[in-house]
Amino acid sequence: xxxxxxxxILRIVFIIASISSLAFVPWIxxxxxxxxxxxxxxxxxxxxxxxxxxxxxxxxxxAGKPPEFYAAGWHNRxxxxxxxxxxxxxxxxxxxxxxAVATAKLVKDERLSLDKTLADYFPELVGRIENAEKITLxxxxxxxxxxxxxxxxxDYWTKPPKNKHETLxxxxxxxxDFEPGEDYGYSNTNYMLISxxxxxxxxxxxxxxxxxxILIPLKLNNTFGSLHEVDIDDVMSGxxxxxxxxxxxxxxxxxxxxxEDVGIFLRxxxxxxxxxxxxxxxxxxxxxxxxxxxxxxxxxIAKYHKDIDTVVIQFNNTTNFDGYDWNLAEIxxxxxxxxxxxxxxx
Numbered sequence: 001x002x003x004x005x006x007x008x009i010l011r012i013v014f015i016i017a018s019i020s021s022l023a024f025v026p027w028i029x030x031x032x033x034x035x036x037x038x039x040x041x042x043x044x045x046x047x048x049x050x051x052x053x054x055x056x057x058x059x060x061x062x063a064g065k066p067p068e069f070y071a072a073g074w075h076n077r078x079x080x081x082x083x084x085x086x087x088x089x090x091x092x093x094x095x096x097x098x099x100a101v102a103t104a105k106l107v108k109d110e111r112l113s114l115d116k117t118l119a120d121y122f123p124e125l126v127g128r129i130e131n132a133e134k135i136t137l138x139x140x141x142x143x144x145x146x147x148x149x150x151x152x153x154x155d156y157w158t159k160p161p162k163n164k165h166e167t168l169x170x171x172x173x174x175x176x177d178f179e180p181g182e183d184y185g186y187s188n189t190n191y192m193l194i195s196x197x198x199x200x201x202x203x204x205x206x207x208x209x210x211x212x213x214i215l216i217p218l219k220l221n222n223t224f225g226s227l228h229e230v231d232i233d234d235v236m237s238g239x240x241x242x243x244x245x246x247x248x249x250x251x252x253x254x255x256x257x258x259x260e261d262v263g264i265f266l267r268x269x270x271x272x273x274x275x276x277x278x279x280x281x282x283x284x285x286x287x288x289x290x291x292x293x294x295x296x297x298x299x300x301i302a303k304y305h306k307d308i309d310t311v312v313i314q315f316n317n318t319t320n321f322d323g324y325d326w327n328l329a330e331i332x333x334x335x336x337x338x339x340x341x342x343x344x345x346x
Contacts, residue, residue, distance in 0.1 A: 026324050032331045041336050042070050048316070048332045049073040052325070054239050055083040056316045058336060059259035061267060062344075063309035067260060073317075076237045078246065087236040088222065088256045089315045092293030094302050095255035096191050098210050098265070100141060100287035101274055102198060105213055108279045111201050114138040114286065118145075121197050130176040137197070139180050140190040141286040146176040149187040160250075167192065207255075218268055223257040230256060238297020241320035247297035254295065259313040262302050266290070267311050270304040294319070299326060301333050308344045312337060 032051060038044045041058060048056050055073035062068075069085035106112040118125060118140070119132040126132045129147055139145045150156060153170035161167040171189040178185060198206035207225035215223050224230050227249065235256060238247040257265075268274040270289050293300035301314045314333045319325055 029324055029327050029331065032328055032335075037335060037338055037342070039339075041068070041339055042072075044332065044336050044339060045070045045072045048328075051328050051332075052241070052318060053316045053328075054318045055236060056314070056332075057083060057085050057087065057089065057236070057259050058315075059085070059263045059311075059313040060336075060340065061263045061311040062340070067263065069260070074237070076246070077239065078237075083236070086222075086258050086260065088224070088230055088234045088258055089236050089300065089317075090238065090251070090293075090295055090298040091255050091257050091262060091300050091302075092295040092298055093188070094262060094291045094293040094300055097269060097287070097289075097291050097302075098214060098255070099191055099194055099198070099206065101214060101269065101279075101283060102206060102210050103137070103141060103194060104279050104283040104286065105276070106198065106201065106209075107282050108276070112137060112197070114141075114282075118193070121200070122193070125172075128172045130174075131180050134180045136180075137194070138286060140194055142184075143186050143190055144181050144184055145187065145190055146178040146180050146183070146185060147171060147187050147189045147193075148174045148177055149185070150189050150192070164192065164196070214265070214274060218264055218274065220257070220261045220265060223255070223261045223265070225253075225255060227252040227256065236315070236317050238295075239318050240296055241318065241323060241325070250296060259315055262300075263311045263313045266302050266304055266313070270306075270311075294326065299329050301329065303333075305337060305340075308341055310337075310340055310344075312340070 028051065038047060041060065045056050045058055049072045053073060054077050055075060056071065058070040060068040071083035071085040073083045075081040075083045075087055103112060107114055114137050116137055117133055118129060118135040131146060135145045135147065140147070148171045150167055150170040156170055161170060168189070195206045198209060202209055214220070227235065232248065235248055240247060265274070272280045275283065290303040292302070297317060297319055299316050299319055304311050312333070314329065314336070316329055
């Protein structure tokens with residue numbers, strides 16, 4: 001009897017706490033979360049536009065079925081061009097998956113060592129990056145290096161760097177975020193240095209290596225290293241809330257791909273077909289099998305859902321770093337996955 005009363009009290013406390021917590025959650029997020037689930041993915045994508053996204057693309061690859069493409073909103077807001085599910089998109093940090101795969105391949109070929117340090121590979125950075133003698137390639141890949149993230153520099157967004165050299169300068173001569181291996185701290189600086197390292201070891205661009213070892217074998221003909229390689233009109237426009245300008249041409253040196261190409265790559269990453277013998281074991285020890293991307297004007301989510309053997313890629317071209325766009329995008333994504341799961345179990 002006492003146990004039953006305790007359970008009832010705890011249940012009441014939980015309900016009160018839950019209601020109280022809603023006072024601190026923006027109602028736009030609550031609305032997006034609690035609305036009845038639509039019957040189809042397309043209905044959910046259409047609904048997303050009502051929350052302020054200018055455009056959205058979703059790619060779904062369910063094992064044993066043809067891929068599905070969804071889009072809503074604008075490819076180009078000014079010219080009223082509808083969203084195209086096969087448009088090119090800036091995938092931002094999703095590109096780290098490709099860099100990590102390339103690194104695993106080079107480690108297997110014994111051209112890189114996970115246990116060599118930043119000081120071994122870049123002696124010129126000793127004294128400019130704290131703990132360079134302790135930071136291994138493995139720790140950089142795992143975001144456990146403690147190297148400051150260049151995007152956290154106070155001038156990064158107001159005085160954007162013009163090139164890689166200036167970008168790195170925003171992470172140099174600063175105290176470490178933590179001792180190497182003692183914590184986790186996501187840092188874009190890690191992967192910029194790894195890309196530079198691959199260039200140094202190969203004697204040519206890491207992007208060319210990714211093309212030869214990943215893109216061509218997987219027939220990913222719609223994945224590119226920068227805006228300079230594509231027709232600019234094929235790239236989905238990017239927008240920041242409150243800014244009228246199209247931000248498509250900003251940060252031109254970043255990886256670009258269609259949702260389909262990212263989806264094909266992600267399945268190959270998860271089923272192991274992107275790897276040669278011995279490479280996947282190395283990869284599994286250094287990085288993850290899914291990723292998100294965030295850049296001014298561009299948000300992306302790329303995940304494989306093992307329980308339904310399905311890859312879901314979501315792109316949306318509206319950001320607001322001071323708002324709730326990222327949370328909204330994640331809610332929309334989770335609802336799309338729920339729709340797919342419900343249909344799978346039906």
